[in-house]
Amino acid sequence: MRAQPLLRVNDLKKHFYIPTGLFGQETIEVKAVDGVSFDLNAGETLGLVGESGCGKSTTGRTVLKLYRPTSGNVFFDEKDITSIPGEELNKLRTRIQMVFQDPYASLNPRHTVKTIVSEPLVIHGLMKGAELDERVKELMELVGLNPSYMKRFPHEFSGGQRQRIMIARALSVNPDFVVCDEPISALDVSIQAQVVNLLQNLQERLGVAYLFIAHDLSMVKHISHRIAVMYLGKIVELAGRHEIFDNPLHPYTQSLTSAVPIPSPKMERKRQRIILKGEPPSPANPPKGCVFHPRCPIARDICKTEVPQIAEVQPGHFAACHFAGTPIQDT
Amino acid sequence: MASILKVKNLVTKFHTVDGVVNAVNDVSFLLEDGETLAIVGESGSGKSVSMMSIMGLLPMPPAKVEGGQALFNSKDGPVDLIQLPYEAMSDIRGGQIGFVFQDPGTSLNPILTIGKQISETLIRHLGISGREAKDKTVSLLAEVGIPDPTLRFDAFPFQLSGGMRQRVMIAIAVACAPRIVIADEPTTALDVTIQAQIVNLFKELRVKMGVSTIWITHDLGLVAGLADRVLVMYAGQILESAQVDELYENPKHPYTIGLLGALPRLDTQESKRLVSIDGTPPDSTILIHHCPFAWRCAHAFERCWNEKPALTTVGEKHTVACFYAMEEGR
Numbered sequence: 001m002r003a004q005p006l007l008r009v010n011d012l013k014k015h016f017y018i019p020t021g022l023f024g025q026e027t028i029e030v031k032a033v034d035g036v037s038f039d040l041n042a043g044e045t046l047g048l049v050g051e052s053g054c055g056k057s058t059t060g061r062t063v064l065k066l067y068r069p070t071s072g073n074v075f076f077d078e079k080d081i082t083s084i085p086g087e088e089l090n091k092l093r094t095r096i097q098m099v100f101q102d103p104y105a106s107l108n109p110r111h112t113v114k115t116i117v118s119e120p121l122v123i124h125g126l127m128k129g130a131e132l133d134e135r136v137k138e139l140m141e142l143v144g145l146n147p148s149y150m151k152r153f154p155h156e157f158s159g160g161q162r163q164r165i166m167i168a169r170a171l172s173v174n175p176d177f178v179v180c181d182e183p184i185s186a187l188d189v190s191i192q193a194q195v196v197n198l199l200q201n202l203q204e205r206l207g208v209a210y211l212f213i214a215h216d217l218s219m220v221k222h223i224s225h226r227i228a229v230m231y232l233g234k235i236v237e238l239a240g241r242h243e244i245f246d247n248p249l250h251p252y253t254q255s256l257t258s259a260v261p262i263p264s265p266k267m268e269r270k271r272q273r274i275i276l277k278g279e280p281p282s283p284a285n286p287p288k289g290c291v292f293h294p295r296c297p298i299a300r301d302i303c304k305t306e307v308p309q310i311a312e313v314q315p316g317h318f319a320a321c322h323f324a325g326t327p328i329q330d331t
Numbered sequence: 332m333a334s335i336l337k338v339k340n341l342v343t344k345f346h347t348v349d350g351v352v353n354a355v356n357d358v359s360f361l362l363e364d365g366e367t368l369a370i371v372g373e374s375g376s377g378k379s380v381s382m383m384s385i386m387g388l389l390p391m392p393p394a395k396v397e398g399g400q401a402l403f404n405s406k407d408g409p410v411d412l413i414q415l416p417y418e419a420m421s422d423i424r425g426g427q428i429g430f431v432f433q434d435p436g437t438s439l440n441p442i443l444t445i446g447k448q449i450s451e452t453l454i455r456h457l458g459i460s461g462r463e464a465k466d467k468t469v470s471l472l473a474e475v476g477i478p479d480p481t482l483r484f485d486a487f488p489f490q491l492s493g494g495m496r497q498r499v500m501i502a503i504a505v506a507c508a509p510r511i512v513i514a515d516e517p518t519t520a521l522d523v524t525i526q527a528q529i530v531n532l533f534k535e536l537r538v539k540m541g542v543s544t545i546w547i548t549h550d551l552g553l554v555a556g557l558a559d560r561v562l563v564m565y566a567g568q569i570l571e572s573a574q575v576d577e578l579y580e581n582p583k584h585p586y587t588i589g590l591l592g593a594l595p596r597l598d599t600q601e602s603k604r605l606v607s608i609d610g611t612p613p614d615s616t617i618l619i620h621h622c623p624f625a626w627r628c629a630h631a632f633e634r635c636w637n638e639k640p641a642l643t644t645v646g647e648k649h650t651v652a653c654f655y656a657m658e659e660g661r
Contacts, residue, residue, distance in 0.1 A: 051522035158611050188373035189549060193593035193607035200604065217523065218552070222595030222605065245597060259527040261552030263594050265575045268556030275531055276524045279492050 004078065005039035006209055007063070007177060012036045012072035014055075014062045018284070030284045032058040034233035035072070037310070042176060043203065045210040047224030047241070049217055049256075051280055055233040056213045057101075060179045063211065064096055065089065076177070094124050097170035101182035103162035107154040113140070113165055114150040120173045139168040143198060160191035167198065171206070179211045184219065196223055217260045221245060229253050232291040233283055235310060239317040249319040251296050252276075254328055274328050290322065297328050334404070335510055335543050336362040336385075341399035341413075343377075343384045346392055350616040354380040356567040358399075359642075362511065367537065367544040369554040369575075371590075372564035375612060378547045381564075382513050385412050386430060387420050403428070404510070426456035429504030429542075433516040435496035439488040445472075445499045446484030449506055456507045471502045476532060494525035498532065505536060515547045530557060551590055555579060560648070563587050566613055566623035569642060573649040583645055583656040585628050622653070630655040 014033040020026050032055045040046050050056045061067050063074050065081055074081050076096065081089060097120070100106040107116055117136050121127045127135055137147040143164040154162055163183060170178050180199065184192040200223060202208060214220050220227060221241050228238040229252065237250040248254045255274040262268055276295050281287055287294050293303040302322055310320040319325075343355035355377045362368050372378040383389045385401040401412040405427055412420070424430070432438040440448060449471060450464035459467070465484065472480035475498040488496055497517060504512050514533070518526040530553070537544060548554060554561055554575065561578045563571040563586065571584040582588045592606025610627040613619060622640055625631040634654045642650040643657055651657070 051524065160611065189551070189590055189593050190373065190608040191611070193605040194609070196595075197604050197607050215522065218595045218597050221597060256523060257597070259523045260597055261550065261556055262597055263552045263555050263579065263591060265555045265579055271556075273527060273531075275527050279494055279525060280522075 006042040006044075006077060007040040007211075008073075008075040009036060009038050009040075009063060010073045010075070012059070012062060012074060013070040014058050014067055015070045028284050031233050031286065032283055033062055034286075036230075036233075036235050038228055038235065038238060040177070040209055040211060042209055043207040044226070045203065045212050045224045047220035047227040048211060048213045048230060049215060049220050049227060050230035051215060053232075053280060053283060054230045055283065056215075056230050057181050059230070060098075060181050060211055060213050064098055064179055066098075090124075094120070094126070094173040095176045097173065097175040097178045099163075099166050099170050099178060099180045099183045102186055103159050103166055104186070107162055107165060109154055112151050112153060113145075113157075116154070116165060117168045117172055120169060124173060126173065135172065139172055142171065142202070143168045144194075158191075159187050160194055163187065163195050164198065167195075167202070171202065171208070174206070175208060177209045177211070179213070181213045182215070183212075185214065185216065192219070199223065217256065229256065232280060232286055234291060234320065235318075236292065236321070237317075237319045238310075243317055247317075249313055249317065249324040250292075250321045251298050251323075251326075251328055252292050253319075255297075290320075292321075298323055298326050333364050334361045335364045336404070337400075337402040338381075338385065339400045339402070341381055341384060341401065342397045343380055343389070343394060344397055345394050351618075352615045353618055354394075354567055354615065355384060356619075358564075358567070358569055360562055360569060360572065362543055362545060363560075365541050365543055366559045367546060367557060369546045369548060369558035369561045370564060371548060371551060371554055371561055373549055373612065375566075375615060376564040377567035378564045379515050380567075382515060382545065382547060386424060386428065386513070387412070387415070387417075388424075388430075406510075422456070425452050425503070425509075426507045427510050429506075429509040429512040431497070431500050431504045431512065431514040431517045434520050435493060435500050436488075436520070438500060439496060441488055444485050444487055445491070446486075449499070449503050452503050452506045467506075468502075471506055472499075475499070475502045475505075475536075476528070477502075493521055494528060497521065497529055501529075501532065501536070505540065505542065508540060509542060511543045511545065513545045513547070516549070517546075518553070519548070519550075526553075533557070551594060563590070566615065566619065568623060569652065570624065571649075571651045571653075572642065573646070577646065577649050581646070581649075583649070583651040584624075584653045585630055585655065586624050589627075624653075628655075 012033055013035055016030045016032055017027040018030060020028055036059055048056045062069050069082050114136050117139055118132050136150060140147045145164050184195050212223055224241050227241050227244045228235045231252050237253045245257050248257050255276045258274045278295050289305045290303040290308050293299040308320045308322045310318050313319045313324045339359050341355055341358040345352040345354055358381050370378045384396045396413055402409050403412050446468050449468040453459060453464040453467055469480045469484055472483055477483050477498055518529050558575050560574055562569050565586055571587050582591055589606060589608040608627050613623055620639060621637060622635040625635045640652040640654050642652045644650050
């Protein structure tokens with residue numbers, strides 16, 4: 001039997017209530033995350049993909065309890081972080097960190113790199129003085145920044161360098177688990193490759209586990225061990241990275257993988273594309289039954305009424321579809 | 332094939348308080364009749380600015396087109412877009428050359444209905460009546476795949492999704508049957524499945540209308556399935572230009588090779604590390620007199636630091652500005 005997973009997310013829900021009406025007496029319920037479950041092993045990368053508004057970032061943040069979950073549990077190392085008291089959670093926070101999407105908005109412009117990178121260590125009272133200086137130097141070298149830039153401010157760095165600062169900050173407390181929320185989508189192609197290589201090298205050296213949230217499927221396939229595909233607050237498919245591209249079972253995954261451009265003109269001419277009709281519905285007003293049925297090329301009557309549950313269709317390959325594995329005929 | 336647009340030695344600078352930004356440094360290229368040309372480059376490479384310079388869409392000052400020509404084969408004979416007076420330029424813009432901007436959220440007027448915004452173009456350029464324009468607008472909306480076009484005629488941009496708004500932008504661009512459509516990152520703000528829809532729409536319109544297209548993008552994956560020919564830009568210059576198959580199979584410039592290597596591939600099973608290009612693009616306030624890629628290039632030798640390589644033919648319709656690639660080719 002395998003060891004216990006590092007992180008176990010069980011039927012996690014996060015609903016937001018948005019006031020509407022003249023004086024805000026009424027509220028709309030937005031089910032941003034609606035029953036998400038997955039495991040993450042130590043040293044593993046799980047990719048979380050989906051289109052904007054599907055709830056992938058909210059999932060990442062709720063897992064870290066940056067948002068209070070509406071219901072469900074998150075077990076980190078067998079402790080349920082949704083219910084443990086604040087003090088204990090604070091201690092756990094040294095083992096869980098986050099890298100945010102926008103390297104321009106998530107670094108305090110009035111703090112030096114040293115202050116930014118050392119902040120987690122100072123907050124948790126782990127180091128001070130010369131030892132702290134040493135650690136910051138070491139971290140900057142680790143992420144490929146010149147330690148002599150320690151006294152500089154964020155505006156003196158490029159986007160890629162800022163993302164390195166953010167990674168150094170996340171790694172300062174030696175975490176076991178880092179949520180990376182679209183860490184490369186604000187960067188140029190040549191810089192993206194630098195940051196992705198850095199994240200992979202660090203995982204090899206430090207054994208850190210990543211929840212890698214992104215919308216770029218080819219990059220997610222490159223960095224992840226397993227991939228979960230989200231649609232409108234739910235995981236519709238979860239499998240190993242090759243499995244999900246070679247043998248997608250859910251019609252949404254099938255269309256998503258066929259829509260990703262391949263940088264080869266010859267391949268592109270040969271490919272069959274499944275182009276979905278319409279757009280994702282609003283999470284404030286999701287369709288009844290299977291949330292994907294209005295756009296689904298193989299939907300039947302049962303899809304309009306019954307919500308498909310996620311099930312292990314093949315070993316290690318989960319899908320939430322009444323007709324999982326049915327090929328889509330050319331439309 | 333005849334060329335429809337010929338850009339020669341285009342130079343654009345921005346005069347800012349922090350110094351002179353050299354955005355476009357001596358760019359020359361041809362657009363052939365009916366072809367789709369992709370201009371690929373990272374942010375700040377000058378790909379958008381060069382198109383905006385040609386179209387006279389840059390705020391002047393701080394921008395200044397300091398040299399060059401853009402010979403457009405218009406309906407009334409060839410004209411130089413750079414020298415054209417404002418009024419004549421307005422006739423061409425939106426009439427003979429359509430533009431699709433990156434962000435459909437900010438490029439449509441939020442307080443006018445989409446029907447109004449499309450008919451405005453028709454009335455201005457074709458001189459037709461409001462009633463005729465409305466009929467034509469409705470059929471245009473249908474053509475770009477907007478459901479219930481008669482109903483949507485009165486919709487405001489905020490009532491439409493990003494994908495729908497981009498369809499409206501495309502309807503405006505092709506309304507007057509232009510000779511050229513310039514699309515500036517038209518799918519960057521959109522999700523993958525919506526991107527596939529928009530790319531498909533462009534392909535359909537191209538077959539139907541035979542319009543020449545310039546597609547500005549940073550996404551080399553997208554270009555592979557879309558373009559006939561590709562220009563690679565870096566630091567305000569064109570480094571390589573080739574037919575699409577040739578560029579992907581036989582890239583010559585170390586930058587192009589690096590860009591292709593930096594892309595993860597869905598079509599391979601191996602998981603090698605990505606090839607990353609070290610360093611960052613040069614500061615555009617410095618006027619560079621040598622190869623702009625020399626700082627980041629693994630093959631740079633003495634000559635690369637002393638002179639600027641010019642675009643040189645290395646194969647059929649394949650040109651490259653690199654001393655290393657030229658030596659290798661010999």
